[in-house]
Amino acid sequence: MESIRVDATLLSQFKHKTVRILGQLESVDPSTQTAILKCNGPITIKYQGNFQELSAQVGKFIEVIGMIDSGDLSCKVMQVIPMGDNVNLNAVVKLVQLCHVYPQLFYTV
Secondary structure (H helix, E strand, O other): OOOEEOOHHHHHHHEOOEEEEEEEEEEEEOOOOEEEEEOOOEEEEEOOOOHHHHHOOOOOEEEEEEEEOOOOOOEEEEEEEEEEOOOOHHHHHHHHHHHHHOHHHHOOO
């Protein structure tokens, strides 16, 4: 399954598409089954998995593969990949920008 890298600024362009978001997990709310991921702005992620495991990642970096909801632009999570404590978010934002300027380098077009 191919997924394009996006950040908060690009969500509206990828409604009903599978995307990849690398960011810092800011908060988790088990009562609403949502969390906030920061990547060039806040992104609400909807998570159906083990919130205890996700809560252990708060403050750390994760990559989420999921589908963007057309209504509220939240991301319904399919997979979470822990990325650790040390990710340069400025470099991630630049990578996302380059993926959209030169898609032939990153994706099948």
